[in-house]
Amino acid sequence: MNYNEFRVVRRVPNGPLMVEGPVRIEMPDGSVVESDRFMVAICMCRRSKNFPLCDTSHRLRRRTDEPSGQRSA
Numbered sequence: 001m002n003y004n005e006f007r008v009v010r011r012v013p014n015g016p017l018m019v020e021g022p023v024r025i026e027m028p029d030g031s032v033v034e035s036d037r038f039m040v041a042i043c044m045c046r047r048s049k050n051f052p053l054c055d056t057s058h059r060l061r062r063r064t065d066e067p068s069g070q071r072s073a
Helices: none
Strands: 009-011 017-020 023-026 032-035 039-042
Touching: 023 039
Parallel strands: none
Antiparallel strands: 009 017, 017 039, 023 032
16 A cells, blocks of 8 residues: 555544545444545544534533632632
């Protein structure tokens, strides 16, 4: 395989898997999801209403190591 034939895949911390498009995703049930975009975000948290494509639902989850915003007196 020639280097120019490789797709770039980037894992975003606490976010989606970014893949150079276009892509064809074959799901376990046999269905196919296609995207012709130049960069495709694939959901890794399984919260997306558009799964397997990311809809930024991962941003709604509050991390457990973040401060709660409340201060003790």
